[in-house]
Amino acid sequence: MAGHSKWANIQHRKGRQDKLRAKLFSKLSKEITIAAKMGDPDPDKNPRLRLAVKEAKSQSMPKDNIDRAIKKSIAGEGEDYEEIRYEGYGPNGVAVIVEAMTDNRNRTASTVRSTFTKNGGNLGETGSVGFMFERKGAVSYPVEAGDADTVMMAAIEAGAEDVESTEDGHVIWCADTDLNEVSNALEGDLGESESTKLIWRPTTTTEMDLEGMQKLMRLIDALEDDDDVQNVTTNFEASDEVMAQLEG
Numbered sequence: 001m002a003g004h005s006k007w008a009n010i011q012h013r014k015g016r017q018d019k020l021r022a023k024l025f026s027k028l029s030k031e032i033t034i035a036a037k038m039g040d041p042d043p044d045k046n047p048r049l050r051l052a053v054k055e056a057k058s059q060s061m062p063k064d065n066i067d068r069a070i071k072k073s074i075a076g077e078g079e080d081y082e083e084i085r086y087e088g089y090g091p092n093g094v095a096v097i098v099e100a101m102t103d104n105r106n107r108t109a110s111t112v113r114s115t116f117t118k119n120g121g122n123l124g125e126t127g128s129v130g131f132m133f134e135r136k137g138a139v140s141y142p143v144e145a146g147d148a149d150t151v152m153m154a155a156i157e158a159g160a161e162d163v164e165s166t167e168d169g170h171v172i173w174c175a176d177t178d179l180n181e182v183s184n185a186l187e188g189d190l191g192e193s194e195s196t197k198l199i200w201r202p203t204t205t206t207e208m209d210l211e212g213m214q215k216l217m218r219l220i221d222a223l224e225d226d227d228d229v230q231n232v233t234t235n236f237e238a239s240d241e242v243m244a245q246l247e248g
Contacts, residue, residue: 088128158186
């Protein structure tokens with residue numbers, strides 16, 4: 001899934017340059033509060049919370065912020081939030097999944113719809129693009145974690161389904177329901193992961209040229225700028241030349 005790897009790299013590149021650190025922490029805090037609210041406030045007894053805390057740590061979120069987000073759930077905050085998934089099409093017919101967490105469904109739907117429209121896309125019905133993706137667990141490790149064979153052996157032992165090793169690092173894929181178990185097993189062999197999360201993995205991709213990618217990035221940026229939006233996933237495929245021009 002070259003398209004997905006490149007998409008992940010864009011995310012990391014943006015993350016490094018991101019001046020909106022506070023916005024990122026706010027999204028991570030919201031996920032921690034909701035996860036703690038839905039289960040147990042102890043990460044060891046709540047797999048979703050454990051993954052949320054792990055992801056926050058991988059983004060260098062301070063421990064105080066993490067503790068505060070868990071305490072909010074105990075204090076009863078986050079009661080009104082609901083998780084909603086929107087699906088639509090971006091420029092060149094690329095599929096887009098938007099995951100939101102909101103206390104006002106109408107506000108979020110209206111904002112997401114107008115963001116799609118303003119950026120050359122259109123919001124579809126739920127299920128309109130979901131069939132082009134699979135829900136998977138993804139555990140990322142840096143290159144230093146080991147060579148491809150070492151990581152592959154650890155992944156097989158942990159019960160993972162697939163490994164992608166590139167010069168940028170390793171991504172270990174597993175069934176969505178196995179993520180907690182697989183990531184724990186990998187940690188024993190390879191140490192702390194860079195990232196452990198559930199994502200939508202494209203099963204079919206849409207080839208994008210430079211102009212299409214520029215439009216798509218504008219749409220993604222505008223969606224991610226919305227406080228209610230937690231994650232944006234697309235199924236683009238782009239050549240190395242296009243990606244180099246985009247980053248240049």
